[in-house]
Amino acid sequence: MEIKGFIENFASQFEFTDTSEFKAETKFRNIDEWSSLLALSVIAMVDEKYNVTLKGDDIRVSQTIQDLFNIVSSKLSK
Amino acid sequence: MKNPFSLEDKFILVTGASSGIGKAIAIECSRMGAKVIVTARNKERLNETYSKLEGGGHVQLIADLSKTGEIEKLINELPVLDGLVHSAGLAEPLPFQFLNKEKLEKIFDVNFTAPTLITQQLIKSKKINKNASVVFISSISGVYCSSNGGSAYSASKGAINGLVKGMALDLAPKFIRVNCVNPGMINTNIFENGAISEEQLKEDMKKYPLKRYGEPEEVAFAVIYLLSDASKWVTGSNLLIDGGYTLL
Numbered sequence: 001m002e003i004k005g006f007i008e009n010f011a012s013q014f015e016f017t018d019t020s021e022f023k024a025e026t027k028f029r030n031i032d033e034w035s036s037l038l039a040l041s042v043i044a045m046v047d048e049k050y051n052v053t054l055k056g057d058d059i060r061v062s063q064t065i066q067d068l069f070n071i072v073s074s075k076l077s078k
Numbered sequence: 079m080k081n082p083f084s085l086e087d088k089f090i091l092v093t094g095a096s097s098g099i100g101k102a103i104a105i106e107c108s109r110m111g112a113k114v115i116v117t118a119r120n121k122e123r124l125n126e127t128y129s130k131l132e133g134g135g136h137v138q139l140i141a142d143l144s145k146t147g148e149i150e151k152l153i154n155e156l157p158v159l160d161g162l163v164h165s166a167g168l169a170e171p172l173p174f175q176f177l178n179k180e181k182l183e184k185i186f187d188v189n190f191t192a193p194t195l196i197t198q199q200l201i202k203s204k205k206i207n208k209n210a211s212v213v214f215i216s217s218i219s220g221v222y223c224s225s226n227g228g229s230a231y232s233a234s235k236g237a238i239n240g241l242v243k244g245m246a247l248d249l250a251p252k253f254i255r256v257n258c259v260n261p262g263m264i265n266t267n268i269f270e271n272g273a274i275s276e277e278q279l280k281e282d283m284k285k286y287p288l289k290r291y292g293e294p295e296e297v298a299f300a301v302i303y304l305l306s307d308a309s310k311w312v313t314g315s316n317l318l319i320d321g322g323y324t325l326l
């Protein structure tokens with residue numbers, strides 16, 4: 001799994017936010033469009049694309065897209 | 079004076095009895111004098127419910143009601159029932175655009191198809207007494223409102239509400255009553271898979287005019303009413319138990 005692809009998949013859950021705003025260090029909760037529904041969408045996307053089950057708490061403790069990527073990576077290697 | 083809410087000497091089957099609302103229903107029914115038959119998939123957890131039942135004459139039966147063969151086996155082992163409570167349920171929040179056939183079927187199998195077919199087969203096998211009461215645990219979701227990621231769950235619960243009305247008509251000649259309760263969020267582990275965080279739940283709680291989620295017992299008391307002779311003239315109804323949530 002590569003960070004670039006992960007960022008693209010993450011960004012594709014959003015409707016209005018410009019893709020240029022999504023970087024590894026982006027604090028996703030600061031994005032205006034971020035919502036509890038988007039959190040559910042990210043969980044469902046990670047399940048669908050990476051076959052990894054994220055929990056709401058995994059999202060809560062993550063600040064940046066990189067943080068989330070790291071959690072998914074660690075679960076992938078298990 | 080005879081208590082009209084008593085369940086004395088009634089045989090009552092409770093599905094999904096190993097946890098949450100089903101567990102509370104089984105325990106409270108036993109306190110009202112019922113002989114309770116509890117069923118669920120998990121042996122250890124079911125036994126824990128069974129050990130908390132008060133009075134004697136209760137039975138525990140392990141069964142996975144999403145499997146046709148297991149429904150048949152269960153029916154053969156059951157006594158003739160005076161009450162039947164469907165509380166096996168599944169909630170997995172999933173945004174609509176991620177739905178697929180498999181996920182939809184998983185939710186519908188547990189929340190709608192299994193309780194429907196088990197009741198149909200019990201009726202056909204004459205395992206439900208005249209004057210019996212059938213109670214489904216529906217939800218506010220799908221009937222009065224929904225939630226993000228709740229489309230499949232809402233659909234399955236909305237389907238239950240429709241089913242109850244048609245069943246109530248068709249079973250009225252047998253004097254079998256069919257009703258459902260529609261709880262708001264109850265303190266159970268239905269979201270134990272953790273897609274919804276603790277923090278989000280605390281925030282959600284504030285939306286309830288009575289400022290908290292319900293307790294499983296508070297649903298059980300409504301179910302006891304619907305199972306008892308106190309509700310003899312009540313059929314096809316849905317009883318809202320939501321701390322005022324859907325008023326706003």
